[in-house]
Amino acid sequence: MRLSRSLLPTLKETPAEAQIASHRLMLRAGLVRQTAAGIYAWLPAGFRVLKNIERIVREEQDAAGAQELLMPTIQSADLWRESGRYEDYGKEMLRIRDRHDRDLLFGPTNEEMITDIVRQSLRSYREVPQILYHIQWKFRDEVRPRFGVMRGREFLMKDAYSFDLDYAGAVVSYRKMMLAYMRTFQRLGLKAIPMAADSGPIGGDLSHEFIILAPTGESQVWYDAAFEEIDYTSDAFSHASAEDLEKFFGMMTSHYAASDEKHDAAAYERLAADRRREGRGIEVGHIFYFGTKYSKAMNAAVAGPDGKQVHLEMGSYGIGVSRLVGAVIEASHDAAGIIWPDSIAPFRAAILNLKMGDAACDATCERLYDALAPNVLYDDRDERAGVKFADADLMGHPWQIVVGPRGAAAGTVELKRRATGERTEVSAESVLSRLA
Ligand code: P5A
Numbered sequence: 001m002r003l004s005r006s007l008l009p010t011l012k013e014t015p016a017e018a019q020i021a022s023h024r025l026m027l028r029a030g031l032v033r034q035t036a037a038g039i040y041a042w043l044p045a046g047f048r049v050l051k052n053i054e055r056i057v058r059e060e061q062d063a064a065g066a067q068e069l070l071m072p073t074i075q076s077a078d079l080w081r082e083s084g085r086y087e088d089y090g091k092e093m094l095r096i097r098d099r100h101d102r103d104l105l106f107g108p109t110n111e112e113m114i115t116d117i118v119r120q121s122l123r124s125y126r127e128v129p130q131i132l133y134h135i136q137w138k139f140r141d142e143v144r145p146r147f148g149v150m151r152g153r154e155f156l157m158k159d160a161y162s163f164d165l166d167y168a169g170a171v172v173s174y175r176k177m178m179l180a181y182m183r184t185f186q187r188l189g190l191k192a193i194p195m196a197a198d199s200g201p202i203g204g205d206l207s208h209e210f211i212i213l214a215p216t217g218e219s220q221v222w223y224d225a226a227f228e229e230i231d232y233t234s235d236a237f238s239h240a241s242a243e244d245l246e247k248f249f250g251m252m253t254s255h256y257a258a259s260d261e262k263h264d265a266a267a268y269e270r271l272a273a274d275r276r277r278e279g280r281g282i283e284v285g286h287i288f289y290f291g292t293k294y295s296k297a298m299n300a301a302v303a304g305p306d307g308k309q310v311h312l313e314m315g316s317y318g319i320g321v322s323r324l325v326g327a328v329i330e331a332s333h334d335a336a337g338i339i340w341p342d343s344i345a346p347f348r349a350a351i352l353n354l355k356m357g358d359a360a361c362d363a364t365c366e367r368l369y370d371a372l373a374p375n376v377l378y379d380d381r382d383e384r385a386g387v388k389f390a391d392a393d394l395m396g397h398p399w400q401i402v403v404g405p406r407g408a409a410a411g412t413v414e415l416k417r418r419a420t421g422e423r424t425e426v427s428a429e430s431v432l433s434r435l436a
Helices: 021-028 044-063 077-083 111-121 167-187 242-254 265-269 293-297 321-331 359-372 385-395 405-410 428-435
Strands: 032-036 039-042 074-076 094-097 103-106 130-139 154-164 192-196 207-213 219-224 257-259 276-291 301-303 309-311 313-320 349-353 376-379 399-403 412-417 423-427
Touching: 021 032, 021 321, 039 044, 044 130, 044 154, 044 167, 044 321, 074 077, 077 103, 077 111, 077 293, 111 130, 111 154, 111 293, 111 313, 130 167, 154 167, 154 321, 167 192, 167 207, 167 242, 167 276, 167 313, 192 219, 192 257, 192 276, 207 219, 207 321, 276 293, 276 321, 293 313, 313 321, 349 359, 349 385, 359 376, 359 399, 359 405, 359 428, 376 385, 399 428, 405 412, 412 428, 423 428
Parallel strands: 349 376, 349 399
Antiparallel strands: 032 039, 074 103, 094 103, 130 154, 154 313, 192 207, 207 276, 219 257, 219 276, 276 313, 301 309, 399 412, 412 423
């Protein structure tokens, strides 16, 4: 994209309403604009990041064998009356009435709807296990939406739902999702720690929160350094083998990890001192096993091998896709702005033309732009060099290609790596071979 013709409204001033770094930077870098309390429009650069995160989440769900579908945002209240959650959900649910006086709602989650779809579609034990997911907007009428997209009212979630014949099967599905989550967060450039969470009234010990480390996180966390050393994308962990999954799950649950509510200081102190890690964290995902809670209430069953009806064993698995945009920024920024991981940056590189109208500068920039498009932003504005440097740092492109008149005349440009600040003078050709 050419910056001069794009809607990328950067701000010099710090917006007064933003209390944390990611919210300030998202507004200043022109990624989002608030349209109502806790509701945001995604501007072009922000939307590119959101789509990049979505792509990685989708690839890892698919790799785990989950099937993507798309359920609507608007749901019928009747489904929620069946599960008993229509009244329970309280004021966080946005209730809507249509012209025929039917009760509808803007979905805060989709357990009921997916259970309804599955009970109409599956008949036999031969058709399970299945994991289904979608990436769809949710609405929760939070009393105090805050921190920008991190706690919004309308937000994008990846929610998956597993259906198994028995507990043993449900455990395999749960472990698959946990592995998919660890891979997803690693590919997003995040250090994520799975932490046992209260599973609520359903009982069972299978609920985990995924916390990523960021100095400004909402909760205090304690964990074993072992989590930092694991490469979840390696072939050692395969979705295909129940033994691999068991080994993986054993590893995840044997290392110490806890947040405020569940922290056991004595157990933590038993860790070797050099393995103790303490920090702040943000919840970016949450997974649950809840057995037959919904399948019994809504009668979702299949015929078992002996012909008897069996209520399906279920789990649900959420990732806060839009929250992740803020969370990544919390984990990766400096005083000058955002530092995007390569995997999700809105643009891989920015070309900074330091002297618009200079024949050599313009020609070099155009050539680079043609070769690197569409994954490059060309700062072709009639602005001072200082403004271009500041905006490029603020927007956080992994690479900056700085084209000045002296270098351009000699066939060279300066290549800056945003994360390290390292600059090297290189030929325009070698930029192309490195970034193309
Ligand atoms: C799991 C999937 C559920 O809703 N039902 C379907 C289960 N879990 S959850 O923990 O309540 O939400 C899953 C993730 O969604 C993100 N999230 C939010 N993001 C932005 N703003 C919000 N108000 C918000 N609420 C939840 C979190 O990342 C959470 O882990």
